[in-house]
Amino acid sequence: MLDPRQLMRAKRWAQNPPSLKRVKLVFAAVALALIIVGLEHFGLWPDWAKAERIPRRF
Template sequence: MNFFWLLRMRRWVQNPPSKQRVILILVVIGICLALVAVERWIGWTEALSLPPGGPRMRPVF
């Protein structure tokens, strides 16, 4: 483990985040999990997918 992560954990213990910030983080994680579940069980629409092969890039000289 990196030393800076230990310092970051110490700072979080000394100054914990507010209740609103914790709720915000949990809501964002919940939305991400809901998107993963929809993509897993229902599928991904063709309109949101990239064409196979991706965009063609020309070399710039």
């Protein structure tokens, strides 16, 4: 079921679409994120750039 807020947002986007610059920025950010995920998945991401979990102490 579609939320009425989503329909209102879609209506606003149809009436006032984002600029080409904004669309390119969003696609570039998504592409960069996918590249990083792919590199990490295949083990090509450097160890110094990986986040290590720090155990919480209570």
